[in-house]
Amino acid sequence: xxxxxxxxxxxxxxxxxxxxxxxxxxxxxxxxxxxxxxxxxxxxxxxxxxxxxxxxxxxxxxxxxxxxxxxxxxxxxxxxxxxxxx
Numbered sequence: 641x642x643x644x645x646x647x648x649x650x651x652x653x654x655x656x657x658x659x660x661x662x663x664x665x666x667x668x669x670x671x672x673x674x675x676x677x678x679x680x681x682x683x684x685x686x687x688x689x690x691x692x693x694x695x696x697x698x699x700x701x702x703x704x705x706x707x708x709x710x711x712x713x714x715x716x717x718x719x720x721x722x723x724x725x726x
Contacts, residue, residue, distance in 0.1 A: 648693060652684045655694035663714055674704060674712040
């Protein structure tokens with residue numbers, strides 16, 4: 641897990657930050673199910689593709705894992721010090 645989110649527009653970054661904060665604060669625990677991309681898109685008033693890009697970036701860092709037909713689950717909660725670099 642190194643690097644910064646790449647190539648995200650402001651709405652995608654807002655979703656990414658919101659979901660990451662929910663994970664760090666324990667709102668969604670390890671093993672917990674994230675809202676669907678459609679739910680995230682509706683909550684932020686953006687396209688599903690923006691929500692998908694945010695979730696994909698979280699998956700790139702190994703924080704979440706999507707299972708087709710089941711949803712997206714938190715597979716690793718980063719430490720607060722590491723999360724500052726994400």
